[in-house]
Amino acid sequence: MSLNRLRFSGVRRRFGRLAVLDGAAGEVAGGEALxxxxxxxxxxxxxxxxxxxxxAPNAGTIELEEDGRRLGAAERRLRVGMVAxxxxxxxxxxxxxxxxxxxxxxxxxxxxxxxxxARVGLPPDRLAGALxxxxxxxxxxxxxxxxxxxxxxxxxxFQNLDAAGEAAVxxxxxxxxxxxxxxxxxxxPSSLEVPRVAARLDLxx
Amino acid sequence: xxxxxxxxxxxAAAVFAxxxxxxxxTRYALNTLALFAFTTMVVVSVSLGPLGTSADLGVSxxxxxxxxxxxxxxxxxxxxxxxxxxxxxxxTALRLAATPSALYCGKLAYGVTLILALELLVAPVYAAMxxxxxxxxxxxxxxxxxxxxxxAAGSTLVAAIISQAQGRSTLFSVLAFPVLLPPLxxxxxxxxxxxxxxxxxxxxSQLLLYDGAITIFGLMxxxxxWNP
Amino acid sequence: MKTLLAWLLWLWVAxxxxxxxxxxxxxAGFIGQSSRILFFHVPLSWTAFVAFIGAAVWSGLYLVRRxxxxxxxxxxxxxxxxxxxxxxxxxxxxxxxxxWGAYWNWDPRQISIILVLIFYGAYLALRxxxxxxxxxxxxxxxxxxxxIVVTPFFFFIVPRITFSxxxxxxxxxxxxxEMESRMVQVLLASFVGDAALFFWxxxxxRRILALRDRRAEGESAVESKSWS
Numbered sequence: 001m002s003l004n005r006l007r008f009s010g011v012r013r014r015f016g017r018l019a020v021l022d023g024a025a026g027e028v029a030g031g032e033a034l035x036x037x038x039x040x041x042x043x044x045x046x047x048x049x050x051x052x053x054x055x056a057p058n059a060g061t062i063e064l065e066e067d068g069r070r071l072g073a074a075e076r077r078l079r080v081g082m083v084a085x086x087x088x089x090x091x092x093x094x095x096x097x098x099x100x101x102x103x104x105x106x107x108x109x110x111x112x113x114x115x116x117x118a119r120v121g122l123p124p125d126r127l128a129g130a131l132x133x134x135x136x137x138x139x140x141x142x143x144x145x146x147x148x149x150x151x152x153x154x155x156x157x158f159q160n161l162d163a164a165g166e167a168a169v170x171x172x173x174x175x176x177x178x179x180x181x182x183x184x185x186x187x188x189p190s191s192l193e194v195p196r197v198a199a200r201l202d203l204x205x
Numbered sequence: 206x207x208x209x210x211x212x213x214x215x216x217a218a219a220v221f222a223x224x225x226x227x228x229x230x231t232r233y234a235l236n237t238l239a240l241f242a243f244t245t246m247v248v249v250s251v252s253l254g255p256l257g258t259s260a261d262l263g264v265s266x267x268x269x270x271x272x273x274x275x276x277x278x279x280x281x282x283x284x285x286x287x288x289x290x291x292x293x294x295x296x297t298a299l300r301l302a303a304t305p306s307a308l309y310c311g312k313l314a315y316g317v318t319l320i321l322a323l324e325l326l327v328a329p330v331y332a333a334m335x336x337x338x339x340x341x342x343x344x345x346x347x348x349x350x351x352x353x354x355x356x357a358a359g360s361t362l363v364a365a366i367i368s369q370a371q372g373r374s375t376l377f378s379v380l381a382f383p384v385l386l387p388p389l390x391x392x393x394x395x396x397x398x399x400x401x402x403x404x405x406x407x408x409x410s411q412l413l414l415y416d417g418a419i420t421i422f423g424l425m426x427x428x429x430x431w432n433p
Numbered sequence: 434m435k436t437l438l439a440w441l442l443w444l445w446v447a448x449x450x451x452x453x454x455x456x457x458x459x460x461a462g463f464i465g466q467s468s469r470i471l472f473f474h475v476p477l478s479w480t481a482f483v484a485f486i487g488a489a490v491w492s493g494l495y496l497v498r499r500x501x502x503x504x505x506x507x508x509x510x511x512x513x514x515x516x517x518x519x520x521x522x523x524x525x526x527x528x529x530x531x532x533w534g535a536y537w538n539w540d541p542r543q544i545s546i547i548l549v550l551i552f553y554g555a556y557l558a559l560r561x562x563x564x565x566x567x568x569x570x571x572x573x574x575x576x577x578x579x580x581i582v583v584t585p586f587f588f589f590i591v592p593r594i595t596f597s598x599x600x601x602x603x604x605x606x607x608x609x610x611e612m613e614s615r616m617v618q619v620l621l622a623s624f625v626g627d628a629a630l631f632f633w634x635x636x637x638x639r640r641i642l643a644l645r646d647r648r649a650e651g652e653s654a655v656e657s658k659s660w661s
Binding site for chain 2: 088
């Protein structure tokens, strides 16, 4: 019985007249990944945004438990780690400065960022505005794991990555799931395999 | 409890530092503010030139013009604090990482310091350009500080609201006007008193009341509107 | 039962109309029959005031409870309050024309009411600028609550400043009028009628909006099914 689990049911979200999500449900526990599939426009990104707390669903419940404790919505927002295509960083600041800023917000020491940067192979003194799209994606991964979240929400996590980048982040994901505590919800992984998939949710579309 | 408070302050300080670091590298806001302010000042000074600067004019008209200059410059440059976060899509990362009240406090501090920096530049130049003789310089400085704070605080709160809507720049003017009118009128009255050498009267305490109230409301309302 | 109450309301309105012209005496110091405007103008502004307080309360409730119905109630209260406020302004202007010779005198009360209209007009503009229901509700609620800070300044402080700016404006004779009991009766009866009208219209419109939202939800459910 894992102390870390995510459970959601009956999640509905409409934008104007368009119902993007219509009663999505799923469950994933520590050490597992939930794979969300569906065609374009089926609501995968919206579901992840709901799970992150960025968007409030019109109906349904979302429960995240960490170490046996249920988190409130505001806490959940601060505790998840997210990789998404629309996540951007401050272009006038360097990679290191960006991460130092978020480390202060997340009340995390400076070493974590250095360690993660080394693992994915990002130059800390490059301006965020000068990063290629692949490097930007690596930065998103570093940002997502900065505060050692239990729940990782991954939307198109492997986009724009070259072979080295892909290998680096996959090892990060493996480590995250390996200790049996981390969980992940993955959407749009393209054709790449996702490890330890315990469940699938097909949103159709 | 103490640790939580000190880290909240550290968060706010981090936001403040980040905004200033970005601003000093790009200078978008500073350039906008300065450009607006100086253009308007030149127009004012040139058009006032032929009218001369009688003492009467000094008290009644010049303070108004100074504050109009500052108000329009502020309206041009302050909303960026929130609007830019949304436009460059950095807001998502902030929503997932920052404590909302600390974020607001940092942004407010950034807005206030921005406007104070603007005033530091504009007020002496303006006073020189229009040959404004100020009889109570202490009160004049107090007016700049309290009025500047009020305008910055009102602008930051309204900016936080409109940054999540469409049609941001026009919407900002529409929403900010009624909110900024009270501190504007109060600080003009206060500035007039400072120029004429009259006592502050009730204007200073009422202006400080506004400053306090809008700050408290901002800190309370922001967390409720930043996230769904 | 509802129809009975509706008929009673219309009867009440008719009686108040009759009483305003035939039952109540004329007030001293007013030209001709013009004091009768009192029975319409004052209750209209009181009702607008009630409406805006209601809007603030419902907005606060929405931010706490996040029930869409609270948001609908707040929005409708502002819409109706705006209408009552416009009517109050117009009746006031008519009265001003008769008493002081011009529709607009920059009288402190006139300024206050215009500022309130501008503020709530801005609220309605904000609502119009946001598509998403949830976002619109939360941002509009915040702006309505800022009204709590700003409206006291409109009513108590702005008039003080502007009155002192225009010392030659016509003395406002609408201070304390010694009123006969019959006038008080009609005044209060008119207010009760206005308030009842407000709450009735508010209720109706709120229910219409709720039905419209429910239909939109139902339609969207049907639409999503048809995609698969």
